[in-house]
Amino acid sequence: MTLDRRSFIRTAGLAAAGAPLLGGSLFAQSAEPSGSDFYELPELPYGYADLEPVIDAQTMEIHHSRHHQGYINGLKAAEEALAAARASEDYGLIQHWSRKLSFHFGGHVLHTLFWQTMAPPDSSGTGGPSGELATAIDRDFGSFDAFRGQFSAAARTVEGSGWALLHYRPQDNRLVVAQAEKQHDLAMWGATPILGIDVWEHAYYLRYQNRRADYVDAWWQVVNWNRVAELYQSARG
Ligand SMILES: [Fe+2]
Structure with a gap:
């Protein structure tokens, strides 16, 4: 997914028009405990090139679209494998899949945090805590x-x-x-x-x-x- 300047502005406009905001939560709230939103790659609140010169656009695009997506895919795979283990009552790989669950869950949560707590240099909020x-x-x-x-x-x-x-x-x-x-x-x-x-x-x-x-x-x-x-x-x- 590429979020260029135009789509960033469109997203910002939707937010201003009343689209759901995250508020104090890292993830959009869902009515279901394991709602599908959690498994979606979150959009960045800026374009891939907007953190230049601190972080280059190519790094941002690869990091977000490939690495972060990979953690989401890995999380889903681990949860599917654990569900299959429950269904078959075969827990021979429980240690492997438990480790994968923790690793990929951590990757998804921490990258979501990482994107949200950055902003283009000199933009609102980057001047230090208050x-x-x-x-x-x-x-x-x-x-x-x-x-x-x-x-x-x-x-x-x-x-x-x-x-x-x-x-x-x-x-x-x-x-x-x-x-x-x-x-x-x-x-x-x-x-x-x-x-x-x-x-x-x-x-x-x-x-x-x-x-x-x-x-x-x-x-x-x-x-x-x-x-x-x-x-x-x-x-x-
Ligand atoms: Fe990373």
């Missing part, structure tokens, strides 16, 4: 610069492929920075990710090659703090 989110970052990390330093270090040093994530942790009502390896290892139970940077090589290699640190430094220009603030408020309930 309001209650800014206050919480200062409270839990000491300052925005200290938060950014920890988050960037986490992103630079994820072993292999993975993510740096900002979570809201409801157990003690605070924000924490974590790493995730692949899409699911190092999960923090109960915590809700509200910001994440993908540091798999497929996210940056065409433009930055092995210079992951340069990609991490540039990425801060495209963080959509307005969306992060919405997800923070939603996570707090």
Whole structure:
């Protein structure tokens, strides 16, 4: 799926006309617990070229249309295999398919978060956190610069492929920075990710090659703090 500038404007226009908005949820709400919307590749709220020069258009198109779609396909395959296992009462591959379920579910959720919490450089929301989110970052990390330093270090040093994530942790009502390896290892139970940077090589290699640190430094220009603030408020309930 290609979402060019024209279709972005059309989508924005539909939203303004009253089409359902996501609000504080990552996914559009469905009347059914496993509604079909969840298995759809979400449209980007901008065009593939709109994050230039931070992330190039070709990387965005491949990442979104092929990699993210692949995680959705993998999630569906795992769920179908598990349904077949229940039907046949043959659980010989339960470990394999449970691992696939977690990996691909993580890929779908984290990429959906990744797209939504970015915006074109210099657009509304990219100037830094404000309001209650800014206050919480200062409270839990000491300052925005200290938060950014920890988050960037986490992103630079994820072993292999993975993510740096900002979570809201409801157990003690605070924000924490974590790493995730692949899409699911190092999960923090109960915590809700509200910001994440993908540091798999497929996210940056065409433009930055092995210079992951340069990609991490540039990425801060495209963080959509307005969306992060919405997800923070939603996570707090
Ligand atoms: Fe990715």
